[in-house]
Amino acid sequence: MRTQVGIVGAGPAGLVLAHLLHLRGIDSVVLERQTREHVERRIRAGVLEHGTVDLLRDVGLAGRLLRERMVHHGIELLFDGTGHRIPLTDLAGREITIYGQHELVKDLVAARLGTGRPLLFQAPAVALDGLDDAPTIRFVQDGRPRELRCDVVVGCDGYHGVSRTAVADHAVTRYQREYPYAWLGVLAQAPPSSEELIYAYHDRGFALHSMRSPQITRLYLQVRPDEPVTDWPDERIWAELRRRLARDDPGWRLADGPILEKSVTTMRSVVVEPMRHGRLFLAGDAAHIVPATGAKGLNLAVADVAVLADALGAWAAGDTSGLDAYSARCLSRVWRVQHFSWWMTSMLHRAQDGDPFTHRLQLAQLRYLTGSRAAATSLAENYVGLPLTGGRT
Ligand SMILES: Cc1cc2nc3c(=O)[nH]c(=O)nc-3n(C[C@H](O)[C@H](O)[C@H](O)COP(=O)(O)OP(=O)(O)OC[C@H]3O[C@@H](n4cnc5c(N)ncnc54)[C@H](O)[C@@H]3O)c2cc1C
Incomplete structure (x- = not known):
C-alpha cells in the first residue's frame, strides 16, 4: 500500500486530520488498532472549546453536534459550601459546548467513511521505519503483516501508541509531572x-x-x-x-x-519535544497529556491537526516552511494549556497529606478568583480556549 500521509490512530486527532487533508485533496490512510465499536463507545472528554466547534462547523463536521449539543455560558466554583458562578461568555465573549467525545468520534468515523478514503479498523501499527526520508508503517491486518509506504507519517495514536516510541530516546526531551x-x-x-x-x-x-x-x-x-x-x-x-x-x-x-x-x-502532565522527527509528526495525546481538570485534551488534539493540515497543504504545493514551523507553533499553545491545566488541578485538589498551608493558599486563590473580575476573566479566557488558527481550506 502507498499513500501521501499515513495516519496512525483514529481518535479525534487522526480523524479530524484525515478530513482536513481530504478537503485539500491529499491522500491519506488511517490505521486504527481497535474495532469501530470500541472507538465509538469509549467514554472520555466532553467539553469542546468555542474554537474547536467553529472549526468543525466550518469544515462540515458539526451537523449533529450543533443539533444535539448543550451550550454553556458559565461554570460554578463550589467551596466552603457556597457556589460562585464564573460567567464565561460575559467575561471572555465565547461559550463552551458539551458533547461527548464518543459522539464526536461517531460523527468523524461516518464522515471519513463517507469520503470513501481508507480507514482500517483492527489494523495496529507495530513499527515505523525510514522516518528520515522514506517512511514505512508496518501494521497487522487479519493476522498478516502489511506495509504502508508514505511520504509523511502522523502519529495520532495517543499516549500508549507506537509512534512516539519509534523515535530514538536521545532525540526526544520529555517533560513530565505525575x-x-x-x-x-x-x-x-x-x-x-x-x-x-x-x-x-x-x-x-x-x-x-x-x-x-x-x-x-x-x-x-x-x-x-x-x-x-x-x-x-x-x-x-x-x-x-x-x-x-x-x-x-x-x-x-x-x-x-x-x-x-x-x-x-x-492525572499527569507530559510534553514531548519536538513534535517532529524527520517525516514523522506527532499530534494530540501522542505528543502531550494534560490533566483533565482544564478539559483541554481533545481541544489540544484538534488544535495540533489544524496547524498540521495547513502545513501539509502548503507542502503538497511545494512549500515546506509550515512543516518546519509545526513543532514550535504547536508547542507554544501546548505549554499555555499545560500551565492552565496544572493551575486548575493544583487549585482544586486536596493535598494528599492535607497540608494546611497549601489548603489556605488554595482557598485564598479561589476567593480571589470569585471576587475579582480580572482574575475571573483570566480563568474564563483560558477555559473557553484561545482562538484556533488554521485548519480551514
Ligand atoms: C481514559 C481517559 C479519560 C479521559 N477523560 C477526559 C475527560 O474527562 N475530559 C477531558 O477533557 N479529556 C479527557 N481525556 C483526554 C482526551 O480524551 C484526549 O486528550 C483525546 O482523546 C486525545 O485525542 P487523540 O486523538 O490525540 O488520542 P486518542 O483519543 O487516545 O486516540 C488515539 C487512537 O490511536 C489508537 N492507537 C493506539 N495505538 C495504536 C497503534 N499502534 N496502531 C493503530 N492505532 C493505535 C487508539 O486505539 C486510539 O483510537 C481522557 C483520556 C483518557 C485516556
Whole structure:
C-alpha cells in the first residue's frame, strides 16, 4: 500500500486530520488498532472549546453536534459550601459546548467513511521505519503483516501508541509531572442537577459535576492513584458525591440513578519535544497529556491537526516552511494549556497529606478568583480556549 500521509490512530486527532487533508485533496490512510465499536463507545472528554466547534462547523463536521449539543455560558466554583458562578461568555465573549467525545468520534468515523478514503479498523501499527526520508508503517491486518509506504507519517495514536516510541530516546526531551491523585469517573443515568459544570473544592477532595446530555450525568471524585475501582460500590460513590457537592442551599439536591460506567484515570502532565522527527509528526495525546481538570485534551488534539493540515497543504504545493514551523507553533499553545491545566488541578485538589498551608493558599486563590473580575476573566479566557488558527481550506 502507498499513500501521501499515513495516519496512525483514529481518535479525534487522526480523524479530524484525515478530513482536513481530504478537503485539500491529499491522500491519506488511517490505521486504527481497535474495532469501530470500541472507538465509538469509549467514554472520555466532553467539553469542546468555542474554537474547536467553529472549526468543525466550518469544515462540515458539526451537523449533529450543533443539533444535539448543550451550550454553556458559565461554570460554578463550589467551596466552603457556597457556589460562585464564573460567567464565561460575559467575561471572555465565547461559550463552551458539551458533547461527548464518543459522539464526536461517531460523527468523524461516518464522515471519513463517507469520503470513501481508507480507514482500517483492527489494523495496529507495530513499527515505523525510514522516518528520515522514506517512511514505512508496518501494521497487522487479519493476522498478516502489511506495509504502508508514505511520504509523511502522523502519529495520532495517543499516549500508549507506537509512534512516539519509534523515535530514538536521545532525540526526544520529555517533560513530565505525575500528580498524587486520580479521578474516579462515573457515567450515570441521571439528569444533571445543575445547568452548568460544578467544580468543587472540598476537605475530602475534589469533585466535578458534569453532563453528557439532559439524561446522562458525568461525575468525578478525587481518589488515590492506587485506589481500585472495586473499592467504590455505587452507594459509596453517591454518598461521597453528596458530601463533596453539598451546599448551604437547602433546595439543592444531587439527582442519582444507575451507574453505567466507572473507571479510575491517573492525572499527569507530559510534553514531548519536538513534535517532529524527520517525516514523522506527532499530534494530540501522542505528543502531550494534560490533566483533565482544564478539559483541554481533545481541544489540544484538534488544535495540533489544524496547524498540521495547513502545513501539509502548503507542502503538497511545494512549500515546506509550515512543516518546519509545526513543532514550535504547536508547542507554544501546548505549554499555555499545560500551565492552565496544572493551575486548575493544583487549585482544586486536596493535598494528599492535607497540608494546611497549601489548603489556605488554595482557598485564598479561589476567593480571589470569585471576587475579582480580572482574575475571573483570566480563568474564563483560558477555559473557553484561545482562538484556533488554521485548519480551514
Ligand atoms: C481514559 C481517559 C479519560 C479521559 N477523560 C477526559 C475527560 O474527562 N475530559 C477531558 O477533557 N479529556 C479527557 N481525556 C483526554 C482526551 O480524551 C484526549 O486528550 C483525546 O482523546 C486525545 O485525542 P487523540 O486523538 O490525540 O488520542 P486518542 O483519543 O487516545 O486516540 C488515539 C487512537 O490511536 C489508537 N492507537 C493506539 N495505538 C495504536 C497503534 N499502534 N496502531 C493503530 N492505532 C493505535 C487508539 O486505539 C486510539 O483510537 C481522557 C483520556 C483518557 C485516556
